[in-house]
Amino acid sequence: MSTTQNTTSTFVRSLRTAFIVGGILSVILGVLILVWPGRTAQVATGIIAAYTIIAGIVYAGLGIFSRTKGGWSRVGHIALGVFFIVVGVVAFANLAAFTVSFALFLGVLVGILWIIEGAVSLSVVGESSSRGWTIAFAVLSxxxxxxxxxxxxxxxxxxxxxxxxSAVALGVVNIVRGLSFRP
Incomplete structure (x- = not known):
């Protein structure tokens, strides 16, 4: 087998494996969301809380140990770090309540974004080649x-x-895609 064929075959096998593994993980995530929606949301919130604590430690460390930052920059980094750490600790202290608060925040955020997206779509109706679809999209949004x-x-x-x-459906599609790849 030539080097080009070997490289192509290795690439296809790697791609195939990536699709299958990604698909399996997506199906698992989707099933967890569908079977245990509350617990899965709490786990996701816990991951975000852990991230905020880690980010807070990094920001505080930048403020404390930086030799190149000025006074206000250092104070800002330390304050931001402490804020992140406090938010992460509060989230872990009452994960269920924080999960609901986070869901409410995301619901409001998505609602506002959809309204803005609809308004922006209405503002470009005159420039659109498909005015009917643009208006329909804007109104629905x-x-x-x-x-x-x-x-x-x-x-x-x-x-x-x-x-x-969606995670289950896309996971199944990725598994099928991975299984159908041939070198």
Whole structure:
């Protein structure tokens, strides 16, 4: 076998393995979201809380140990680090409540983003080649955003379920893609 064929074969096997492993992980994540939505959300919130504590330690360390930063920059890094650490510790102290608060925050954020996206789409209707679709998208986006603002927790729950369903579906597709690859 030539070097080019060997390299191509190795690449295809690696790609195939990546698709299959990624697909399996996606299916597992999707099933966890669908079977234990609350616990999986708490785990995700816990991961974010751990990240904030680590980021806080890094920021505080930059402020304390930096030799190149000025006084206010050091104070800002230390303050930001302490804030991150406090948020992470508070999140771990009551993970269930923080998970609900985080879901509400995300629901409101997505609702606002959809309203803005709809408004921006309406602002470019005159330049669009498909005005009908642009208007339909804008109106649906604004309606979905307003609906999400009035019920952000229910909206976050629906989005979480859609994420679980999507993860399972995309995972299965990636597994099939990986299995269908041939060198």
């Amino acid at each position: 604004i309606i979905a955003g307003v609906t999400l603002l009035f019920s952000p927790l229910w909206g976050a729950i629906v989005l979480w379920w859609l994420l679980g369903i």
